[in-house]
Amino acid sequence: MVDQFAIQYQSPLRVLVVEDNPVDLTVIKSMLTGTTDNYTFLKTASTIKTALEIIEEYPIDVVILDLNLPDSQGEKTLQTVHNRFNDLTIVVNTGAYEEELGLHTLSNGAQDFLVKGRYTAYTLNKVLHFAIKRKKLETELTRTVQQVKDAQEQLLQAEKMNVVGILASGIAHEVRNPLATILYGITYLHENIRVEDKNYHHVLKNIKEATKRANDIISDLLDFSKFKKLQLDETNIHHVIKKALSLIQYEIDKKTLQIVNDFQNSIPPIKIDQNRIEQVIVNLLLNAIHATEEGKISIRTYTRTLSNDLTEIPQISRKNFTPGQQALFCSIDDSGSGIPAEDIDQVFYPFFTSRRAKGGIGLGLYVARNIIDIHKGALILKNNEDKGAQAIVVLPYR
Ligand SMILES: Nc1ncnc2c1ncn2[C@@H]1O[C@H](COP(=O)(O)OP(=O)(O)OP(=O)(O)O)[C@@H](O)[C@H]1O
Ligand SMILES: [Mg+2]
Structure with missing residues (x-):
């Protein structure tokens, strides 16, 4: 059986490390390349500008994002990346004493956060995998919720149409008989009653046309019930x-x-x-x-x-x-x-x-x-x- 929530990783996992501190970068790189997973597709950027260019150009699965870069600082860095690439998985890499900031980023588009110096290659690997999985579920959930909303809206519209349809054909049934009587009466007047007034026939003709038009509308409506029996x-x-x-x-x-x-x-x-x-x-x-x-x-x-x-x-x-x-x-x-x-x-x-x-x-x-x-x-x-x-x-x- 296929597990629909199993992560279908591109092999290898495509990681972008955004980090301007060369020491921190070396640490992360060695952790990534030293794990059992094969992180050979590894890109690095030291500014937000380069980071955005790389994400634009390459299919990246996850970004490890340092928030304080030469060209962007603090939560604005996260905002910039998240706003532009909504479906991208972001794991924030915060400074050693910025745990509170890290927590805060979780409600602003990051899937997880790492505190520099406080994680191992093993935890880094786990964090990245779970972040991607969570992001995928989050995206799927958002899409499903939207689909349910759309479906509800359309069902409502369909139900409205249905009610109007039932009403219309009910009225059509009721109005058809009096209309037939009017048409019959006009034809009778037209053929049997002689009136000198020169407008008489003109008026009768107008009444007849208006009645016919009403009758056509009714026929259209009633016809609808016949559609159910299709001649295929x-x-x-x-x-x-x-x-x-x-x-x-x-x-x-x-x-x-x-x-x-x-x-x-x-x-x-x-x-x-x-x-x-x-x-x-x-x-x-x-x-x-x-x-x-x-x-x-x-x-x-x-x-x-x-x-x-x-x-x-x-x-x-x-x-x-x-x-x-x-x-x-x-x-x-x-x-x-x-x-x-x-x-x-x-x-x-x-x-x-x-x-x-x-x-x-x-x-x-x-x-x-x-x-x-x-x-x-x-x-x-x-x-x-x-x-x-x-x-x-x-x-x-x-
Ligand atoms: N191809 C079209 N281009 C622009 N407006 C359209 C087009 N098709 C439908 N509409 C709009 O939808 C309305 C409803 O279309 P519908 O065919 O149900 O009724 P109608 O053409 O007005 O009258 P009838 O009952 O004689 O067909 C039209 O009055 C028109 O405003
Ligand atoms: Mg029409």
Whole structure:
């Protein structure tokens, strides 16, 4: 069995001794080279400036740091090294009467301290090994705590979305019947009642359109419950993308847009519900088009083996994937307005839209994420570094 906390030393241990006193330096060097461990990778520095340069250049496991150097004194020396190289293991080497200072350094970034003249080669060796081990555990712990915090935050968001979703589909059920009655009534008035007022038909038409729009929203919401029953077929994703593009050609034609397809050759077929994934691609493409007045939209497909820690997948969707599995990526890149920082956490919420005045409902991404989730995939939306936004659909091969 592999002990996950066992120290995996690079052999030999890479030590940097920062010491300006030649006698102290000789003592430490002889102790290090005299132990059973092989400290052949040993660097030395007598100023903080050289020390920082060496740490920058070489992979150092542990630094034995004298605090009083020609160019830096006291705890500031520790601070400088620790602030710049947060993950580095530091063991402070204090003067003979500075035990209190040594203790103090422990809360400021040092893993341990040695008091000059009061340690042997044996203790020095032990101190260095345990310092590295402790530092590794500390780093791992800090990372894990951060991951737990992130996961909690995302769970909270997911739960909120879930509640809003349940509410929305409950309301949709309730509102659908009265809407049908209104639509039926308007059609009846339109066909059977003669009224001289010249605005009559115009008003009826407006009511009918508004009702239809309300009905479409409701249909979208109710449709969501149907997603659970997927019609899975082995599919070439490129056919789905081309179909989606043909469906929205009219929107593309309204603008000056260049659509670039960067498709991976001979992409393996994937088991998906074609209609649903087509709906996702349509929603994402429409968003890209709406955000881009003039410019380029690139659609790229590729397959990739996922990493063992799944860091390329947002935490919220990692449950859908197995480490190291094969996945299909489809990214839609636009050169449009991008998403304002204050909106980025809300874009997946139902009814969040920045395009209400232009007919946006705010269901496109909500529906898309649900479809992808039922496919056990991931949907990522982020801003590009230079311009515009990028949506990525990740679907696992099973
Ligand atoms: N590619 C993009 N670039 C910039 N903003 C985007 C992009 N995609 C989504 N957004 C933002 O996210 C919001 C929500 O998107 P979503 O698709 O859910 O709704 P919508 O497009 O506004 O309306 P609809 O329900 O018609 O799709 C958008 O209003 C927009 O502010
Ligand atoms: Mg949309």
